[in-house]
Amino acid sequence: MDEHSSTHPADTTTPAGRSAPMTRHPQSPFRRTVWRTVLPAVAAAGISVAGFAGFAHGSEVSSATAEGHAATADKLSHDSSPTGSARTVRAAGTGSIRQAAAADFPTWGTRWVVHATADTSSPAVGMINKTAPGQDRITADYQVDTGRKACEGSSCSAFMAHLTGPVSGFLSVVAVDIPQDRLPGVPVQGGGGQPQPQPGGSREEMLNRAATWLTADNGSQVPYSQAKVWKDGYRQDCSGYVSMALGLPAPGTNTVGLATDRGITRPLSVGALKPGDLLIDASGDNNTRHVVIFEKWNNDAHASYTAYEQRGDHGTDHRTLTYGLPGGDAEFKPYRPVKFGD
Known part of the structure; x- marks a missing residue:
């Protein structure tokens, strides 16, 4: 919170631009219903979701937009301290704990905005499926429960995934072609829409976030x-x-x-x-x-x-x-x- 100003000349910078607004296309209720109904049984049988990427991308898909919100505060806590959480997941059917790795998922729709933080009102840092549905697959190493649900058609999620590719930033899980409202097997960090400090975080990612302001x-x-x-x-x-x-x-x-x-x-x-x-x-x-x-x-x-x-x-x-x-x-x-x- 604390500051003093000075009068050094400012450097010339090349700021990151804001992405274009998202467009919408007709959605196939059949596609979304089948995908979200059949796959839980498939996953239970031990078949990976990624193995059905061709089925998802070959179906009619739509673009989507996640609901934004403006953060407000009447009283500010200036001395909040970070809360970490374990970067581990329980291996299905084994009861054992293993280290989580970045997971790969298919996407659907077009013009999904990737945000600087786990808040759909934060600055855009990139876009998924810019011109055609399913162009990109995302990798994510953790996800944040924002506490605020974003919906597209019958698909809703309050989670935002932290992407490690193809763009670094946060993306609504609604944009991911999975039957769940959150990424399976990916650790959940924090809550209330705020990203938590991560061990081993990227210096480049930090500087990119700094540049967004x-x-x-x-x-x-x-x-x-x-x-x-x-x-x-x-x-x-x-x-x-x-x-x-x-x-x-x-x-x-x-x-x-x-x-x-x-x-x-x-x-x-x-x-x-x-x-x-x-x-x-x-x-x-x-x-x-x-x-x-x-x-x-x-x-x-x-x-x-x-x-x-x-x-x-x-x-x-x-x-x-x-x-x-x-x-x-x-x-x-x-x-x-x-x-x-x-």
Whole structure:
């Protein structure tokens, strides 16, 4: 939540664009009914859903749209802490626990939007089946129970899958051609529509999420505020922004929490900074504390770096900084998100 602004010139960026609106086509009630009625029995017999991909793709399909919602909050909890969950699933018929792997599923319909977070109101990061139904198959490593059901015809689901391909982001399970309302054999994370921190998360994925706020306000940066939350449920201040990029529970922890909670970060040396690491000034009050996301060094001498930040009187920015470097603001210390696993 904590912030102070400065006057460094902003860097030029290439923001990610928002995807085009989805279209609709007639749906085949017979296809959806048969698929969702027959397959549970097939799965019980030990035949994989993926083996019936040809049957699904050869049927009449439709496009779909998931219901969006605007996140609202009357009171903000600035000191929320992350809650993890086990990345394991129980092997069917064995009673044993095994490590979950990314699962592959067929899709149906066209123009399904992939979102930055597990919220259909969050920025778009890509699209599935852009021009024809069943063009893409998705892989997912976990899913989130959003608590808000999205429907297309007789198919409904409150779950959003975290995709590892062909686009990284979150997709409504309604878009997946399966008989269930959730992905079978894929771990469920958290609830209430908010993604939970994941061990071994991708630095690139974090930076991609950070970049979405540069254009999320109808092509402009998300405005700064210590009191308001954005459409994805995160506070519009520096620590809320970093919480969003890391996938921490909304509305986000505060700057002190980002620096002191060892379930979120650990200290490191300036010379060890990598893309996605943080530089944090956790001293003082909400008018002086600040956090930025390190992206890259600007030169071999490490005299400056490029960072993402949410700053007062401006909003989301991507620019050159020297916080924490010799000659810069010495109050800033480097930290590494533990989700990166190194």
